[in-house]
Amino acid sequence: MRNNLLLLALLTLFTTTAFGQIQSAQGKLILTNGQELNGAITHFYDQPTEIILLTPDNTKRTLPPAEVAEIQLTDSRRFLLRDLNSERLVFQLLIGSEKMNLLKRETPSPLFYIAKDEQLHKLENNEESLLVNGKRYKKEDNRYIGIINVLMHDRLDLSEKIHKTKLREQDLTALVLAYTSGNVTYHYQPDAKLERKPYWVAYAQYSNHYRKEITTRLSYGYQAGAQYYFSSAGRNSLRFGLGYSNFTFEEANSKSYMLTIGYQYDFVKTSKMNAYLMATFLGFGYSKYHNLERNETQEASGAAIRIAPGIGFEYRSTEKLSMYAEVNELLVIDSLPKNYSLGIKYAFRR
Structure with a gap:
């Protein structure tokens, strides 16, 4: 019985801690008051409880997420902190523009969001069960297609491209670049060899x-x-x-x-x-x-x-x-x- 409880505890540890990854990298914090702080940054990749900054003079500062608006790393990655459903979350910025932003959350399975007019829209693809002739089938609802259609309603010429878009980073990046006609302020292009x-x-x-x-x-x-x-x-x-x-x-x-x-x-x-x-x-x-x-x-x-x-x-x-x-x-x-x-x-x- 004792060993079974031990195994259960280990499995519980796995299921409850697999959702966060802490990063430690050189960069700068942009605070909500506009102040910029440089140094080595440590934070939970997805849902931070604190953000730690080690300044060049080895001074350690711990900041609550509510005081941080953006994290910019020297390897070109940028992260935005936004409130969603009463939680302060970290979103990686993939495309930044005046018309819309494409964001990603680093959960075990990446989640994608489009930010437009100060609103966050989650791109969902849920699995649904259908009963046909007494047999049950599973089918994806492709809900994200409808969400993108609404957000890009002013670009009817992209309708075919939208319906062919898969819920993955490269497809969504290409679609948002097409929507913005390439007029972006930021485009994350990872150097695979460097990463x-x-x-x-x-x-x-x-x-x-x-x-x-x-x-x-x-x-x-x-x-x-x-x-x-x-x-x-x-x-x-x-x-x-x-x-x-x-x-x-x-x-x-x-x-x-x-x-x-x-x-x-x-x-x-x-x-x-x-x-x-x-x-x-x-x-x-x-x-x-x-x-x-x-x-x-x-x-x-x-x-x-x-x-x-x-x-x-x-x-x-x-x-x-x-x-x-x-x-x-x-x-x-x-x-x-x-x-x-x-x-x-x-x-x-x-």
């Missing part, structure tokens, strides 16, 4: 291995390896590890050497910590099994596909150095939380 900035992380860890009623004494493992992040601001990475494990059973000992490949997804990513899910899915190695009663030894080598999910927490003490703890083997409920790992990481990035 990607992949990097490597070296890691080393100790693991405690446990199987209820199978392992009789201390069973443990060591692993060192490299982790590859596809993007400095991304959440996805691959792990390549070389490890040694020692299992002690009632009648036998087992030692193994493995090269493993795993995947990690950071569902919470801040300037100081990550919370993540990971899974080892492929291994190549050698194992040696010694039966104590018969004094026999068996050896085996080869590759194996195995899904071994886990959940972890990483804390950065410096920009490059971090410590982490993981709960492994989430599918083996009666062995939680005794399957765990403790480790250290060093990031090779600028």
Whole structure:
């Protein structure tokens, strides 16, 4: 029961914290009173409770979102803070013009808005269920098409283009550029190569291995390896590890050497910590099994596909150095939380 509650708590953590991402970058804040402040900015990507500014003289200022109108980063990204349904939210500006603005909210699935005449209009595409001849079908209502038609009612020549527009960034950007005839004050054009900035992380860890009623004494493992992040601001990475494990059973000992490949997804990513899910899915190695009663030894080598999910927490003490703890083997409920790992990481990035 206790282990089930632990797993439930971990799943609750995942579902309640996967919606915010904290960014830390150089830029400036434009306050609602017109004042401009320069420095390193940290904020929740979607719904901030506070915005932190570290000025060039290392003075830390914490501002409530209500005092901030816009965030401008040196990498050309701009964010507007607006009130929506009694909440102060952050919207990334994609197209800025006198006629209308195209905005995006960075939730797990991006949400798009058009701002016109000081009003925010959410572009929705809801799924509806239809019953036809006794069979139920799911269909998207394409409600955003009707919303765009109303907002662009003065451009009948765009009617065909509107109806062909998909609810994705590149299509909406092209449509708003056509509506404004290219007369925009801002157009976000990401430099994919600059944004990607992949990097490597070296890691080393100790693991405690446990199987209820199978392992009789201390069973443990060591692993060192490299982790590859596809993007400095991304959440996805691959792990390549070389490890040694020692299992002690009632009648036998087992030692193994493995090269493993795993995947990690950071569902919470801040300037100081990550919370993540990971899974080892492929291994190549050698194992040696010694039966104590018969004094026999068996050896085996080869590759194996195995899904071994886990959940972890990483804390950065410096920009490059971090410590982490993981709960492994989430599918083996009666062995939680005794399957765990403790480790250290060093990031090779600028």
